[in-house]
Structure formats: C-alpha cells, structure tokens
Amino acid sequence: MSSPADTETFPAATPAAAHLFTTVLSHGPLTRLEMARRAGLSPAAVTKAVRPLIASGYLAEDADAGAEAEVRPALGRPATLVRVDGGRxxxxxxxxxxxxxxxxxxxxxxxxxxxxxxxxxxxxxxxxxxxxxxxxxxxxxxxxxxxxxxxxxxxxxxxxxxxxxxxxxxxxxxxxxxxxxxxxxxxxxxxxxxxxxxxxxxxxAEQWFGAGVGLSDFAVVTVGAGIGCGLVVHGRVVAGAHGVAGEIGHVTVEADGPPCHCGNRGCLEAVASDGAILARIRETGGTEVTGTAEAVERARQGDTGAREAYARAGNAIGRGIATVVNLFGPARVIISGEGLAAYDLFAEQIREAFQAAAFGSAAQCDVRTRPLPFxxxxxxxxxxxxxxxxxxxx
Amino acid sequence: MSSPADTETFPAATPAAAHLFTTVLSHGPLTRLEMARRAGLSPAAVTKAVRPLIASGYLAEDADAGAEAEVRPALGRPATLVRVDGGRxxxxxxxxxxxxxxxxxxxxxxxxxxxxxxxxxxxxxxxxxxxxxxxxxxxxxxxxxxxxxxxxxxxxxxxxxxxxxxxxxxxxxxxxxxxxxxxxxxxxxxxxxxxxxxxxxxxxAEQWFGAGVGLSDFAVVTVGAGIGCGLVVHGRVVAGAHGVAGEIGHVTVEADGPPCHCGNRGCLEAVASDGAILARIRETGGTEVTGTAEAVERARQGDTGAREAYARAGNAIGRGIATVVNLFGPARVIISGEGLAAYDLFAEQIREAFQAAAFGSAAQCDVRTRPLPFxxxxxxxxxxxxxxxxxxxx
The missing domain is CATH 3.30.420.40 (ATPase, nucleotide binding domain)
Incomplete structure (x- = not known):
C-alpha cells in the first residue's frame, strides 16, 4: 500500500478526518459507504479524507483479501473494507x-x-x-x-x-x-x-471498544476507593468547560450526611466510597475494621452494622445514578470499579433507589455492571x- | 440570486449542510472561510454544501452589497459574506x-x-x-x-x-x-x-440567538411554576435516549423533604417551585396566601415564614445548579423563568449554595440571570x- 514515513505526525487535516479514523478504529473494518453514513459525510468527502491516511499507512484497504474482507453486493463489484493498521x-x-x-x-x-x-x-x-x-x-x-x-x-x-x-x-x-x-x-x-x-x-476505552460501542450517550459510574463518572454525550466524552465533569461523587445525597474531603457534607463519595463504608461500620459498631476485605466478609456473614453500611451506600449510589440519568438521559449506565467485588451487598439497594428516583421514562435506562481490571x-x-x-x- | 421554488423542502443533503446553515443563522453573515473554520470542514466542502442553499434562496451572498457586507483583505479580492435570507x-x-x-x-x-x-x-x-x-x-x-x-x-x-x-x-x-x-x-x-x-x-433560542451563542456547553435553568433545565453539550441540545433530560426539578435536594407530584420526596421542584414555596408559607405560618404575588410581597415586607421559604428554595436551587455544573461542567448557566420576579428574595442563597457545592474549578462557571418573557x-x-x-x- 505504502511505506510508513519515519515521522510520527498523523496526517488528518480536519476534525472530520480524525473522527472518521476513530469510527474505523471502533467499528471497522468498514466500507467507505458505511463510513460516510456513520459520519454524516458524502462518500466523496470520505474518499478525500481517507486518502492521506491510507497513503501514510495508518489505514489499510483490503482490496484483494478474499471473501472475509469483502462485502459482496448482489450486483456490481465488491466493496473494499477500510481498517486501521494496528502495527503502524x-x-x-x-x-x-x-x-x-x-x-x-x-x-x-x-x-x-x-x-x-x-x-x-x-x-x-x-x-x-x-x-x-x-x-x-x-x-x-x-x-x-x-x-x-x-x-x-x-x-x-x-x-x-x-x-x-x-x-x-x-x-x-x-x-x-x-x-x-x-x-x-x-x-x-x-x-x-x-x-x-x-x-x-x-x-x-468503553466508547471505542467496550459496552459503549455504538451508543452516542452513555455513562460509566465507578465505585470503590472513590465514586466517579464518565459521560459520553452526542458521541464525545464530556470534559467540562473548566476541566471538571462527571463529579457524581460530589452530588449531595444526604444534606446532613458525613463530611467529605471536598469540604461539603453528604456527598455521594462521603457515604458510598470504600473508606466511607469502613468509617460507618466503625462508627455504628464501635469496633475496628482492618479494611474493605474484612468489611465485605463481615457483611456477608450477616453483621448488621456492616450490612447497613453497604445498604446505605447502595441507596446513595442508586440515587446518584438517577440524578445522572434524569439530567442527560443516557441509553446505558455501566457500573464498574473495584467496588464491584462487594456488589452482592448493595445491588438491590442500587436498583431500587435508581428505579424510585428515575423520572418517567428515564427508568428505562439500561443500568448494568461490568467488572474491569485496572x-x-x-x-x-x-x-x-x-x-x-x-x-x-x- | 434565484427565485424560490414553490416547494417548502429544504435542500440540505447532509447533516453537515444543515449544521452549516445553523451556523450562518446564529453567527452570520460569515465568509465561506469562517464557515469552514467553525464547522471543521474544508472550504471545498463548504462551497459544495452551500451551493444548493444559495440556488434555492435560503442563503444569500452579498457579493455587491458595498463595504458593510464585505470583508476587505489587505490584498486580493474582497471575501463575500453568506447570510440567511430571513424572508424565504x-x-x-x-x-x-x-x-x-x-x-x-x-x-x-x-x-x-x-x-x-x-x-x-x-x-x-x-x-x-x-x-x-x-x-x-x-x-x-x-x-x-x-x-x-x-x-x-x-x-x-x-x-x-x-x-x-x-x-x-x-x-x-x-x-x-x-x-x-x-x-x-x-x-x-x-x-x-x-x-x-x-x-x-x-x-x-438561547443557543442560536441568546446568551448561549458561541458556547459549546451551557445550561438554562428555569424557575417558577416548575424548575426546568436545558443542556447544550458539544454544541447540541441534550434530548435524552428515552426522551427525558434536564430534569433538574427531580434531583433530590432533601432526602426527607416534601412529597413531589412525581411520586418521590424532596425533589428540587417540591421545595423550590412557586407552588412549593406557597405550601411552605401556609404550613409554617398557618395562614392562607392567595398566590405568588402575595407571597413575594409578604417576604419583601419581612414576614419571617415567607422569607424562610424563599431562602430554603434558593438554597435548593443553588445545590441543584451545582449538581448540573459538577456533572457537565458548562461554561455558563443562564437562570430564567417567571420566578426571576422574586429573585431578590433568594439570589444570595442560590449563589452561596452553588459556591459551596461546586467541586473545585467548577465554581468558576459563569452563573447569570436573564429575564425572558414567554x-x-x-x-x-x-x-x-x-x-x-x-x-x-x-
């Protein structure tokens, strides 16, 4: 096709070209027609944008790669498929x-x-x-x-x-x-x-290769040491005009709740992070807990204080997710994070609190868990x- | 330029062409080069997209319209400006x-x-x-x-x-x-x-012609009979995958607060809408209030119950706005709605609650009021x- 140049500059002249490349990265291999449809561009614009990317070896065309790489229409010549050359x-x-x-x-x-x-x-x-x-x-x-x-x-x-x-x-x-x-x-x-x-x-990563592929609007909510949230709206990750976005951990869930490291009280993170759950167990039980593993173990064995702390956290997480869903209406919420290891302890509370607080048809949102290693x-x-x-x- | 056809079909072949038209509608008149820059397209793509819109009279070019409609570069021929023909x-x-x-x-x-x-x-x-x-x-x-x-x-x-x-x-x-x-x-x-x-x-309307012009991310929060929110993220109004979005009125601000018509308790709307404020004044004062005008009048005259109801509403609105800002990081929040007539009664509480609950640099968000008639x-x-x-x- 072409030999990669020695420079590492990427030859995408416009944001549209970079977007096309990402589309092929996430959904490819694709025909040019499919690329045009997904990007809302004319086939001619796609051909123009793709040319320098093929010439420099970042995209490859499987023109003669046999049946698997081709889409054979009933009539006419087979369409070639464009894919990212991962080795580039x-x-x-x-x-x-x-x-x-x-x-x-x-x-x-x-x-x-x-x-x-x-x-x-x-x-x-x-x-x-x-x-x-x-x-x-x-x-x-x-x-x-x-x-x-x-x-x-x-x-x-x-x-x-x-x-x-x-x-x-x-x-x-x-x-x-x-x-x-x-x-x-x-x-x-x-x-x-x-x-x-x-x-x-x-x-x-979820947008390009995971449970967000093909969705223009979804959220990732992570539970564990912290409570975080990534939002994709209109096909792009929300970064925030001042660099802050997705701070679900600092949504107030209990107006008079525990103090948070951010300076407020009752933030989701102050109720539902691993540390907050441990603090709650210590406070209500009056006993020491060495860490999250022990807290989970105690709760599974039926310790009331530990179970209550997880239930309270689950309720808060469910309401936090409902807030996100009521505000931007994602098609899907992906719950992940190391806190999923304790998911059996608060899954029901998360689901019930979400369903109760979701407004109207927002309750139809697909809320699912997805364990992802670091x-x-x-x-x-x-x-x-x-x-x-x-x-x-x- | 051309005579409008009798049909009312708009000749924009692609989403990109419709986007270009909106760009001219909101920011025009513009040169083609400026249109290309704003849309992230090549000048050739702009010319191609614009041609049928000019031919059918939806866009007009001011080629010979004199100095006011031209941008005269130091060298070369003057650039013509493209504008929407409002009368079309x-x-x-x-x-x-x-x-x-x-x-x-x-x-x-x-x-x-x-x-x-x-x-x-x-x-x-x-x-x-x-x-x-x-x-x-x-x-x-x-x-x-x-x-x-x-x-x-x-x-x-x-x-x-x-x-x-x-x-x-x-x-x-x-x-x-x-x-x-x-x-x-x-x-x-x-x-x-x-x-x-x-x-x-x-x-x-705010995005095209109001306080949102030129901003890719902003929010409109309306206060009054209801509490609503419109979000623009990445340049487009958020509609929600299931049709629900911007439901700031149903963000929980007081976990054990008053019941809301949606079936939950303590929603922002159940604390800070006109009706909620009236209900609170009746409840705490034990007296009848005929309507919002009387409530505002009483609060301005120093009635403690009325002042407290507005302060509580302002606090809740400020926290609701902080939730939106912590999640989306808009560059600006525009507060509007008929409730602005009482703004002097809760402006301070809105500002203070927002500043306290905004996370990190999200507090830099430009929160402003803008009275807009129906x-x-x-x-x-x-x-x-x-x-x-x-x-x-x-």
Missing amino acids: ALFIGVKLTGDEIIGVLTDLCCRILLARRVPLADREPDAVLDATTDLVRELLTEADGYGVRVAGLGIAVSGDVDRAEGVVRYSPFLDWHDVPLAALVAAGTGLPVTVDNDVRALTV EEWARGAAATAIQSFITAPN | ALFIGVKLTGDEIIGVLTDLCCRILLARRVPLADREPDAVLDATTDLVRELLTEADGYGVRVAGLGIAVSGDVDRAEGVVRYSPFLDWHDVPLAALVAAGTGLPVTVDNDVRALTV EEWARGAAATAIQSFITAPN
Missing part, C-alpha cells in the same frame, strides 16, 4: 492508583500487547514520577522488539485533571495539588504525554494518547 | 402554559414578526387543541400578508415530551398523559408540527420548527 504505531497507557502503577503497551488499535504492575510505596509527586518513568522506560525497551516507535503516552489519575494543560489540579488519593505531570513525565521519557482523569480515560483503565489511558496523536495539529 | 420562509411558535397560550410568527431567521396571547380557560386536551388551532389560524391569516408560506409550527410544553413521536407523555401543569399533540394540531392546521419540552425549546419561549418553539424544517429528509 505503539502507545503506552498508565493508570495511577494510591497503591499501584499499572502500565500497558498497546498497538494503534489499542490492543494490549504487554501489561505491568508495580507497587507504589510513596505518594509524593517525586516518588510517583520516578516510579512512572521507570515503568515507562521498561515498556519502551520492550517496545523496541516490535520495530515501531511509541508515538504517545497516556496517564490516568483520579481527581480534578486539566487535560489541556497536563496538570493534576487535585487528586484526593495521591493528595496532590497542581502537579504539572505531563511536562514532568515528558521530560523524563521523551514522549508526548496526555494526562486525563482516570474515569474519563476508562470511558474512552489494565483496562490503563488501556483507557493509552486510548487518550491515541486521541491526542490523531487530533494533534500538523 | 415563515414559522409559527407556540408556548403553552397552564393559563395561557403564547404564539409568535417569525421569519426564517427566527425574528418575531407578530406575537399574540390568549388565555386558557380549560386544560383538557380538546379545549387546548381548539384554542391552539384558533391561534395558529389567526397567525396564518396574518402571514398571508407576507406573501411567503408558513413552513412549520413548533409547540413548547412543559413536562416529558417525546419530540420524535410528537407526543406529550406527561405534563404536570396541564395534567396530560400521552397526548399525540403533533398529529392533532397537524390535522387541524395543515402544518408540519414539532412538539418539544418548553425548556429545551427555550434553550435552542414570547421568547414561543420563539424557541419556532426555532424547533426551523430545526425540523432544515433537517427533514428530502
């Missing part, structure tokens, strides 16, 4: 938690080629920076074996993250304020770095790096 | 309240040419249908004088409205359930009819008719 570039995705760094190496199709986890002993920015840089360098060394350059790095962090500026403005779990993470990691690795909120990054979050970070790569100005 | 078609917009029908006749630029109000004595669907049809016929007769056919009618109703099906599924103020309003009014007037939620219709809501209904007209399949 590599990306690295990193998810930071309070305890661990999870890194993946992916191809341009965001398929995970390798995954690594390293424990995080120290949450100070310098220590996290060093550990992240070491992990990325290890993945870069592994990438050498593929003979293709790594074109970008994505890092996903929980909290208030300014993607445009590459700054972690506030991360509760890391206790960071205004850390210019993108610039620091770029200096240490030589890669273009995209930093985004971790739930938004996971939402990109590697999938790191894959989301790689997806944000691919986004940045394909939309970067030439 | 007429539209009617109708806003239904529980007490009144407000109708406007507009041109294709959605400029109000005439406005009419008629009282609504009976809220039964048949009576409202008759009164609406009479008002529309009166406006059609007036339209005859312009020598241009009326190409569509928009009707705005509060509640759960299925625009695609043209059905009012549930309207609390009219006490309607599943009324196929679009088909009924179309049969009585002979016009293509678009029925939409009234706050969404007002939001379209004619502006009717204009929004006309704007939805224009939307339907320019996006109808040929």
Whole structure:
C-alpha cells in the first residue's frame, strides 16, 4: 500500500478526518459507504479524507483479501473494507492508583500487547514520577522488539485533571495539588504525554471498544476507593468547560450526611466510597475494621452494622445514578470499579433507589455492571494518547 | 440570486449542510472561510454544501452589497459574506402554559414578526387543541400578508415530551398523559408540527440567538411554576435516549423533604417551585396566601415564614445548579423563568449554595440571570420548527 514515513505526525487535516479514523478504529473494518453514513459525510468527502491516511499507512484497504474482507453486493463489484493498521504505531497507557502503577503497551488499535504492575510505596509527586518513568522506560525497551516507535503516552489519575494543560489540579488519593505531570513525565521519557482523569480515560476505552460501542450517550459510574463518572454525550466524552465533569461523587445525597474531603457534607463519595463504608461500620459498631476485605466478609456473614453500611451506600449510589440519568438521559449506565467485588451487598439497594428516583421514562435506562481490571483503565489511558496523536495539529 | 421554488423542502443533503446553515443563522453573515473554520470542514466542502442553499434562496451572498457586507483583505479580492435570507420562509411558535397560550410568527431567521396571547380557560386536551388551532389560524391569516408560506409550527410544553413521536407523555401543569399533540394540531392546521419540552425549546433560542451563542456547553435553568433545565453539550441540545433530560426539578435536594407530584420526596421542584414555596408559607405560618404575588410581597415586607421559604428554595436551587455544573461542567448557566420576579428574595442563597457545592474549578462557571418573557419561549418553539424544517429528509 505504502511505506510508513519515519515521522510520527498523523496526517488528518480536519476534525472530520480524525473522527472518521476513530469510527474505523471502533467499528471497522468498514466500507467507505458505511463510513460516510456513520459520519454524516458524502462518500466523496470520505474518499478525500481517507486518502492521506491510507497513503501514510495508518489505514489499510483490503482490496484483494478474499471473501472475509469483502462485502459482496448482489450486483456490481465488491466493496473494499477500510481498517486501521494496528502495527503502524505503539502507545503506552498508565493508570495511577494510591497503591499501584499499572502500565500497558498497546498497538494503534489499542490492543494490549504487554501489561505491568508495580507497587507504589510513596505518594509524593517525586516518588510517583520516578516510579512512572521507570515503568515507562521498561515498556519502551520492550517496545523496541516490535520495530515501531511509541508515538504517545497516556496517564490516568483520579481527581480534578486539566487535560489541556497536563496538570493534576487535585487528586484526593495521591493528595496532590497542581502537579504539572505531563511536562514532568515528558521530560523524563521523551514522549508526548496526555494526562486525563482516570474515569474519563476508562470511558474512552468503553466508547471505542467496550459496552459503549455504538451508543452516542452513555455513562460509566465507578465505585470503590472513590465514586466517579464518565459521560459520553452526542458521541464525545464530556470534559467540562473548566476541566471538571462527571463529579457524581460530589452530588449531595444526604444534606446532613458525613463530611467529605471536598469540604461539603453528604456527598455521594462521603457515604458510598470504600473508606466511607469502613468509617460507618466503625462508627455504628464501635469496633475496628482492618479494611474493605474484612468489611465485605463481615457483611456477608450477616453483621448488621456492616450490612447497613453497604445498604446505605447502595441507596446513595442508586440515587446518584438517577440524578445522572434524569439530567442527560443516557441509553446505558455501566457500573464498574473495584467496588464491584462487594456488589452482592448493595445491588438491590442500587436498583431500587435508581428505579424510585428515575423520572418517567428515564427508568428505562439500561443500568448494568461490568467488572474491569485496572489494565483496562490503563488501556483507557493509552486510548487518550491515541486521541491526542490523531487530533494533534500538523 | 434565484427565485424560490414553490416547494417548502429544504435542500440540505447532509447533516453537515444543515449544521452549516445553523451556523450562518446564529453567527452570520460569515465568509465561506469562517464557515469552514467553525464547522471543521474544508472550504471545498463548504462551497459544495452551500451551493444548493444559495440556488434555492435560503442563503444569500452579498457579493455587491458595498463595504458593510464585505470583508476587505489587505490584498486580493474582497471575501463575500453568506447570510440567511430571513424572508424565504415563515414559522409559527407556540408556548403553552397552564393559563395561557403564547404564539409568535417569525421569519426564517427566527425574528418575531407578530406575537399574540390568549388565555386558557380549560386544560383538557380538546379545549387546548381548539384554542391552539384558533391561534395558529389567526397567525396564518396574518402571514398571508407576507406573501411567503408558513413552513412549520413548533409547540413548547412543559413536562416529558417525546419530540420524535410528537407526543406529550406527561405534563404536570396541564395534567396530560400521552397526548399525540403533533398529529392533532397537524390535522387541524395543515402544518408540519414539532412538539418539544418548553425548556429545551427555550434553550435552542438561547443557543442560536441568546446568551448561549458561541458556547459549546451551557445550561438554562428555569424557575417558577416548575424548575426546568436545558443542556447544550458539544454544541447540541441534550434530548435524552428515552426522551427525558434536564430534569433538574427531580434531583433530590432533601432526602426527607416534601412529597413531589412525581411520586418521590424532596425533589428540587417540591421545595423550590412557586407552588412549593406557597405550601411552605401556609404550613409554617398557618395562614392562607392567595398566590405568588402575595407571597413575594409578604417576604419583601419581612414576614419571617415567607422569607424562610424563599431562602430554603434558593438554597435548593443553588445545590441543584451545582449538581448540573459538577456533572457537565458548562461554561455558563443562564437562570430564567417567571420566578426571576422574586429573585431578590433568594439570589444570595442560590449563589452561596452553588459556591459551596461546586467541586473545585467548577465554581468558576459563569452563573447569570436573564429575564425572558414567554414570547421568547414561543420563539424557541419556532426555532424547533426551523430545526425540523432544515433537517427533514428530502
């Protein structure tokens, strides 16, 4: 078809071309006609936009690839299929938690080629920076074996993250304020770095490859150490005019509820996060609980205080989801996060509270759970790096 | 330029062409280069999309219109400006309240040419249908004088409205359930009819011509008989996968608060609507209040119960707005609605509760008030008719 140029600049001249590329990435292989239909463009516009992407090897056409790659119409010549050439570039995705760094190496199709986890002993920015840089360098060394350059790095962090500026403005779990993470990691690795909120990054992966494929409007709600939410509206992840969006964790669910780290009272996160559930069990039971595993165990054994704490959390999560659904009416809500390990303890309360608080036909929304390991979050970070790569100005 | 054809079909072949038309409607007159920049299309694609719109007279080019209509570059020939020809078609917009029908006749630029109000004595669907049809016929007769056919009618109703099906599924103020309003009014007037939620219709008018021009993400929050919300995300009004969106009135603000007509307790509307404020004053004061005008008067004279009811409502509205802002991160929130007449009584509480509950940099959101008469809501209904007209399949 063509030999990849040595430069890593992506030849999409317009936002429409980048959108077409993403459509093929998520739904491909596709015929040009199908690409035109999905993008709302004329076939001629598709042909024009696709030409430089094929010439530079980012897209490939399976003109002679046999029956499987062709759509044979009853009449006329077979339509050729356009697909992303996954081997054309590599990306690295990193998810930071309070305890661990999870890194993946992916191809341009965001398929995970390798995954690594390293424990995080120290949450100070310098220590996290060093550990992240070491992990990325290890993945870069592994990438050498593929003979293709790594074109970008994505890092996903929980909290208030300014993607445009590459700054972690506030991360509760890391206790960071205004850390210019993108610039620091770029200096240490030589890669273009995209930093985004971790739930938004996971939402990109769900939109491209997961339970959000084909939906123009859906939400991802994550439960666990924090309560997060990623929103896709009109086919795009909502980022917020001031960088804040999806803060379901700070929707007030109990006006006089427990204090929250954000300074308010009764936020969803202050009632339903792992830490909030533990605090509640300690408070009502007057006993120590070592951690979430023990809390889950106690609740499953019928401990009243533990069961009540999970039920209260489930009720709050259900109302939080109803708030999201009443406001933007997604076709689907995907509940994920490490908190799903305890899902049997509050699934009923989540469902009942959601159904009660959903307004009218909003109750028809498809609310489902989907367990996703942290590697999938790191894959989301790689997806944000691919986004940045394909939309970067030439 | 060209003589308008007799048919009222709009010659936009693709969604991109309809989007370009809307861009010129809202921001025009514009050069083709500016249209391309705003739409993210190539100048060639703009030229192709615009050609049939100019040929059929919906867009006009001011090639020889003198200095005012031209942008003269330092070198080269002057760029011509493209604008919508407002006189090319007429539209009617109708806003239904529980007490009144407000109708406007507009041109294709959605400029109000005439406005009419008629009282609504009976809220039964048949009576409202008759009164609406009479008002529309009166406006059609007036339209005859312009020598241009009326190409569509928009009707705005509060509640759960299925625009695609043209059905009012549930309207609390009219006490309607599943009324196929679009088909009924179309049969009585002979016009293509678009029925939409009234706050969404007002939001379209704000997006095209009001305080939302140029913003890809903003919210309209209306206070008064009900509490509503219209959301624009990524440049488009959010409609909801199941037809429900923007239901800020049914966000829970007091878990054990007053019962709401939706079946829940403590919804924003059950605390902060005009009716909820009156109920609270009656309940705490043990006295009768004839209506909102008297409640406002009492509160301004220092009546403690009345002041407390407004303060409580303001606090709830502020938290409701913070919920919207924490989830979507709009650049601006426009507070409007007939409840603004009492704004001095709860402005401080709205502001303080919003600032306290906004998460991180979401507090930077520009929250402002904007009084809009019901004619502006009717204009929004006309704007939805224009939307339907320019996006109808040929």
